[in-house]
Amino acid sequence: MNRFQRWIQARKAEDGGPVCAHLYDLDHLKTHTRAIVSSLPGRFRMYYAMKANSEPLILDTLVSVVHGFETASLGEVRKARTAGKTIPVIFGGPGKTDEEMEEAVRLGVERIHVESIQELRRVSWIAGRLGVHIPVLLRVNLKGPFPSATLHMAGRPTQFGIDEEEVPEAIRMARELEGVNLEGFHFHSLSNNLDVERHLRLLRLYMEKVAGWEKLFGVRSKVINVGGGIGIDFADPDASFDWERFLPGLSALERELPETVETIQFECGRYLTASCGGYAVEVLDLKQNHGKNYAVVRGGTHHFRLPASWQHSHPFEVVPVDRWDYPFPRKEWKDTAVTVVGQLCTPKDVLAREAAVSRLRIGDVLLFRYTGAYGWSISHHDFLSHPHPDQVYFRERSLQAEGGVQR
Template identity: 30%
Template sequence: MNKNNSEILSAVQKFGTPSYIYDGEKLVQNYKNLVNALPECVDVFYALKVNPNVSLVKLLRSNGACTEVCSITEMEIALKAGSTPEDIVYLGPCKKDYELKKAIELNIFAIVIESEIELKRVSAFAKEMDIIANVAIRINPDFSAEGSPWKMGGRPTHFGIEEQHAIENFQVYLDTPNINVRGIHVYNGTNILEAKSVYENTKYILELYETIVRKYNCKFTMVDVGGGMGVPYFQNQEELDTQEFRNLMVPLFTNFNKKYPETRIIMESGRLIIGTSGCMAVQVNNMKTNHGKIFAVTDGGTNCHSAAAGSGRVVKRNFPMENISALPTAQEHKYQVSGPLCSPDDIIGRNIQLKEINVLDILLVKLSGAYGPTSSPGLFHSHGYPAEILLYQGESYLIRSKDSTDDIINKQIMVDFKKNELILN
């Protein structure tokens, strides 16, 4: 994030905390940096699951990004943001019937098939609608992506069809009624910081594509190689080497494109595009010392940013943080930064060095553009989801209102139990 602290403080004072703040110029630049590191034959699809805010998707779409969605709501967001069905792929291991029917009706570029049962369902719906449905077969590869802390291939998983089974049975998929198999999709891992790992992963997928094409003498019009490029959140991590990435990926994709010029090459990205363009702002509500440690209690914690709190990780490491309201001359101290929850795990900064903190100070959790509110338990203690703010071209925009008490309560339904009471004589 490149915005200065005064811009961020001004936005926070205007729209409140807890809130997520996004740098629009940084977002666009991250997207363009990725596009420029790839040959023209590759289309970049933004993965809405990392951050589906419609204004952010619209900004990326206006700069050429296609969209990868994982629910009917994400699909509607993509369409509202200006995506066309031709530039949407739809993933996810649990697609409801009405979601599949909607995707078929819209004639999106590809429904990514996660199982043979799902393929049969799509076939049946397409037959009912007298439509040919475009699909891609998701394969769970034997190969496991090195350098990924969250591997999604090469092991038992609910994603896709096992590689050898898919290869042996691909003719069945090709022969399925009312189905046009555009090609394959493989996603092996996420938050990969090594260009070589992305290259090896992609090379394996392209070779798998060729294996199937040769075995069944078929023509594909799509290969989705996933992506998984990451962000260095913690100390001793280095960012993806863009030049090495370009040197490896350009010849790989270019050579493939020469052999299969009619095949659309899709590379997905979410975290790399938006991760560094966002931060979370929280306000300090209370200060206390407990068992020799200083606690800064803020209005946003695990409920707003579970990733920063280390949810799901054995080793809890701090995201970069800053006290942006501290004086430049303030001394640093070691703090525990907590959120508002009655939970011992609600710590977003552990033994972290920050400039002197006082009540009402504004703290920033950086590198927070991806998997912030979308992967956090926003209804914990009924606090609701934080606000979202976009800083772009000198303006600040509220792009999501903070949940109010009414927002939460009005979705609940209180039963009138008196109607069901038994009158005892």
Template identity: 35%
Template sequence: MEHKALSSILRYFAVRDGRLLIGGRTCAEIAAEVGTPFYAYDLGVARKKYERLRAALPDEVEIHYAVKANPHPEIVRFFRDLGCGFDVASAGELRVVLDAGANPAAVGFAGPGKREFEIREACRAGIGSLNVESEAELELADRIAGEEGRRLRVAIRVNPAYELVGSGMKMGGGPKPFGIDQENVPRLLARFPEWPNLGFAGFHIFAGSQNLRAEAIVAAFEGALSAVASFLPHCPNAPELVNLGGGFGIPHYAADNELDIEAVGAGLGELLERHRPEMPRTRLVVETGRYLVGECGVYVCRVLYRKESRGQVFLVLDGGLHHNQAACGNFGQVIKRNFPICAPEKIGGEPVEEVNLVGPLCTPLDRLGSKVEMPRLDAGALVAVMVAGAYGFTASPRSFLGHPEPGEAVVEPPRRQGRQG
């Protein structure tokens, strides 16, 4: 069966003589420099994804990069240079963004459990918005801003009364630790005169992530803008910004089709025409991480052993769960399904056998792929797990069982390089 996700992702990469190129270099060349296993991020692919998203969205909509997807400093600087704002979820991410030279006014800080020192750092940095997620956080933020002698800009993160249908992870709707329930927002807006050290900046509404259905994302945006419209009579001042979240998915599994981001942009444009008279000077923001960097990353392992067990072939690799938890199905999957996997030195070769790809850990959870169709590979061959640019290196239990850390390489191809061979 055709793996639609793999076919879709490979269109963003160059291939030469049957070898996958990452930033113009083969996996074997990168492995010779950094060893295996390694993550490699092709900024040429990230640039293509950004340019496609930018072209699809209405011009007035700003793009924020969600740092939690991949906080590598070179990637953060890359998106800074493209003009993106940033969304962070910890003081650590905030420091990465500020160290990269980002404008603090273009930074939003979300997360349901911000600690006092994190709010204090955000206040001192003068970020664009602290996206508050509870009444208690508003009280704490006002106290800290007063102690710092500053006025802290805050946005209300709303737990909407709807869910993003078809999302991989639901971040809103129903009882949630994220945000303030939509029905309670008017009451809190009325309390802003009690918080003299807070400036009301606007709203943050993020219903869910990893959605491949354009109509569902547009419906979520419609729900968000309608909710904001209902809040307007209660706001202490006109909202300066509305962060609509994102939820833009990328194909991971065999049957996945690529998200029609152009349809998302067209739908959002129609919604803005309808709602613009209600909030003529409000800035609209979408935040996304996975859509921008997920497909630019490749996790490459080397075959240590080839073995057979009761009629099945196992390729034992030098990397696995401890480096790429998501690909092993332990990061949000209910049923384990294979990520796109290929032999990067044999692209386009006809599959000749079905293999199980397992890592070196002493646990049955350490399985990158089950019954994957691959050309024959022996010890020393390379295996590439695609869609490894988001929630890979930093989202995995790298200290588990004391194995070595994977390498990381950030590369960008020469301009005008195309797909060949």
């Protein structure tokens, strides 16, 4: 029985109220991330994409492990600075306001990722107002082609980055504008790619594009940010992106780069934090409608929006709970398929569809795995004003006999 299962059993032994909690194993998070970061070759650096999970204890765990934080709002910049006064912070994302960029500069961000020519002009204007020079990368929306992935931010019309055809104008302007230091380029083209070889080809495409621009326009890239997009297979975690198989290709790529490139930055989120989390929800009801079986749980997509957002069925395990406080029989199903739904008044509040269960009873707890990224952080917490889930953190075996630290 693992930490999460033990917590569920202990919680039900002492309290008859329904379980609903996000659980985080901070020891696993640190060990997993440290192994990835320490394996990076040469000039590669790992920045944590805070959008995946910006809970304070997550950041506190990662601040001494990753090379920096990648932020996409002023709120995230502030959180990053609370976690680490000196850790490198980069600031990207579309739709930055003047106020956000000004305060980000005052808070010492390492670099701003510019999303458009208009934003580039505003960076120069802000630099003049503050009397500083602001390092920037130009985020480019390449034509592609790109490997298949869950989401695409480039290679098609999106709100992200500078169209590849506008890159010559953006480079010219960045070199002419006062207060702007062009240090390189930023690419974040897709999300949740599982194919190692295709991802290596993607990185090679980035490097070839940068080399071409350097030759044409006489610029030199100090930094190339290759984004994140390294994925998790939620249905079969063993089929997730194979980091060990990825490393030799990274080393070969790094050896080919000119010495003028000082760092190649990753900005991964999901791949670092997903496996540290679990979402535990108690079954409140088992019911049938039009020949389909439904398990109604305490919780739903207002706590864990990822399945609805990505339109996938999230895997779970059943944690049996013996406690039954009612004076009437306990309903159960055996060897059947069940759709897991939450408490919201919408048919889209679905966490898993037609999932096979060998035994399921009202009062048992479903434990969804790989929920440490894009779970609580992207959910519409206050829809219908249901209570928020517990947030429970596990760190070191001495903490309350693995009872966790609750926030």
